[in-house]
Structures are given as C-alpha cells and as structure tokens.
Amino acid sequence: MVKIEQVSADIVRPLRHKVLRSNLPFEASIMLSDDFSDSAHFLVKKDGIIKSVASIYKEPFEKMPTYKGYRLRGMATEPSEKGKGFGSLVLKGVVQYLKNNTGAKILWCNARVVAFGFYEKMGFKIMGDVFEIPNLGAHKTGYFKL
Amino acid sequence: MKSITVQELHKLMNNNEQITLVDVREKGGAGHGFN
Numbered sequence: 001m002v003k004i005e006q007v008s009a010d011i012v013r014p015l016r017h018k019v020l021r022s023n024l025p026f027e028a029s030i031m032l033s034d035d036f037s038d039s040a041h042f043l044v045k046k047d048g049i050i051k052s053v054a055s056i057y058k059e060p061f062e063k064m065p066t067y068k069g070y071r072l073r074g075m076a077t078e079p080s081e082k083g084k085g086f087g088s089l090v091l092k093g094v095v096q097y098l099k100n101n102t103g104a105k106i107l108w109c110n111a112r113v114v115a116f117g118f119y120e121k122m123g124f125k126i127m128g129d130v131f132e133i134p135n136l137g138a139h140k141t142g143y144f145k146l
Numbered sequence: 147m148k149s150i151t152v153q154e155l156h157k158l159m160n161n162n163e164q165i166t167l168v169d170v171r172e173k174g175g176a177g178h179g180f181n
Contacts, residue, residue, distance in 0.1 A: 006169040042167075092165050100167075
C-alpha cells in the first residue's frame, strides 16, 4: 500500500517551484487560492523524500460549466525521478480524494506541451489549441471526467 | 512509508485500491485518515 499524503500548501511549494517556476522568484510558486478551505495539496514520498506533488482548487471548467469542477495545478515530480510512476500515484490520490470528498465531476488542467503524454496516459482528454502562458511556456487544456 | 520498486509502482498505476490517502496537515487534521 502506497501512502498519498494530504499536506498544507507550504509543504508542496519547494518542489512546485523547483520544477515549474524555477525561472521565477519563489513567491511565484504561491497560488492565490492555496489556503482556501476547498483547496487541497498532495504528495508521495519514497524513503522519506518528496517525489511528486499536486494541488487542486475548486474552479469550474469553462468548457463544461454545468459540471462541478476542480482544477489541477502544481503537478510536479522530482526531475531525477520522472518516469517512475510517482506522478501517476499522486494523481490517483487526487482523483480518489475528489471522488470521496467533493462530488466533483470534472478535473481539469492547463497542461504543458511536454506533459501531454502523461495526462493522456492517465485518462485525460487534451483539447483545443496550444496557448502560451507568460514565463511558463506552451500549454493545452485537458480534462478528466470523474 | 514502505519502499517499493519501479515495477511495483507501474503495477500500482493500474490499481486504485493500492493507494491510501492520509491527511497529515498539522492544523485541524494531524494524523487523521479520511478514507
């Protein structure tokens, strides 16, 4: 049995910054809604070391506004540990949490181009055109029906 | 946490029953499992 931990936002920020915001000040890894009561943060460790993190925020998916939606953000895996399944595990924890605790029907994200393969493998549908997020690169929107 | 191999991790990716969620936040939920 692998333990997926729900933690406070400050615990996931260092890896989030290292992987997703390293070209920006650390403060750029702090999301406005990190500490909202309906936000949640998760990680998986191996040998006591954080390997992958992910966060979710209650935010409608504008393409499917009638579904209760949560947004996946800050999905990051320690670079030297990519491809070993840690990201998949933490995402499975996110999905289990949403199913058990929120009644959410859609999990969506803005996925980096380099991460499309991961999200598709996990069952996400990638849709729409590529768009650029300043300082963060090319993205597409993806969603997963819960 | 139990250490697992890469092969075990890949096996786990296809089995939701083999993960457990644990709330370890210090405020309001230390050590409280929610599933």
